[in-house]
Amino acid sequence: MISLEYCKLMAQYNRWMNEKVYSTCFKLTDSQRKENRGAFFKSIHSTLNHILWVDLSWMARFEGKDLPGGSASSDLYSDFDELFSARKECDSKIVDWSLGIDSSWLESNFRFFSVVYQKELEKPIWVLVDHIFNHQTHHRGQITTLISQFGFDVGVTDLAWM
Numbered sequence: 001m002i003s004l005e006y007c008k009l010m011a012q013y014n015r016w017m018n019e020k021v022y023s024t025c026f027k028l029t030d031s032q033r034k035e036n037r038g039a040f041f042k043s044i045h046s047t048l049n050h051i052l053w054v055d056l057s058w059m060a061r062f063e064g065k066d067l068p069g070g071s072a073s074s075d076l077y078s079d080f081d082e083l084f085s086a087r088k089e090c091d092s093k094i095v096d097w098s099l100g101i102d103s104s105w106l107e108s109n110f111r112f113f114s115v116v117y118q119k120e121l122e123k124p125i126w127v128l129v130d131h132i133f134n135h136q137t138h139h140r141g142q143i144t145t146l147i148s149q150f151g152f153d154v155g156v157t158d159l160a161w162m
Contacts, residue, residue, distance in 0.1 A: 001107070011094045014091060016162050017137075017157060021154055024153070025147065030080060041139075055090050062097070109124055110128055
């Protein structure tokens, strides 16, 4: 089980890390960001789009809304400035959402349609919330590796140094 404090901390960490990653990505050219580097989502740009789509999808599910258009493997935004703007908006939404989470909600189960398995699943909400933050961290780790291949460093990524 995760705590309310954990949710708030991870929402802040998510925003902090996204700011660092995007700031570093602005040092790259658009073609560098979109170059197929052999990653699961091919490029830095597409991996950033994937993270955003998944975050928007979970927020929509939790709010009882429709999933965003596109898919987990398609780019929501081709323009990097628009992607960055949408990321900042989503990060603010996640931080605000984390402040309103109730512990009884975290302890309940949640039914949702899995786009991965193409079927309805039910999981404890705290597992799904933890997954959101773990998913972001996993893919940002891939991105920091791709960025380093271009000779740039996002700096310290450790939660304890936020």
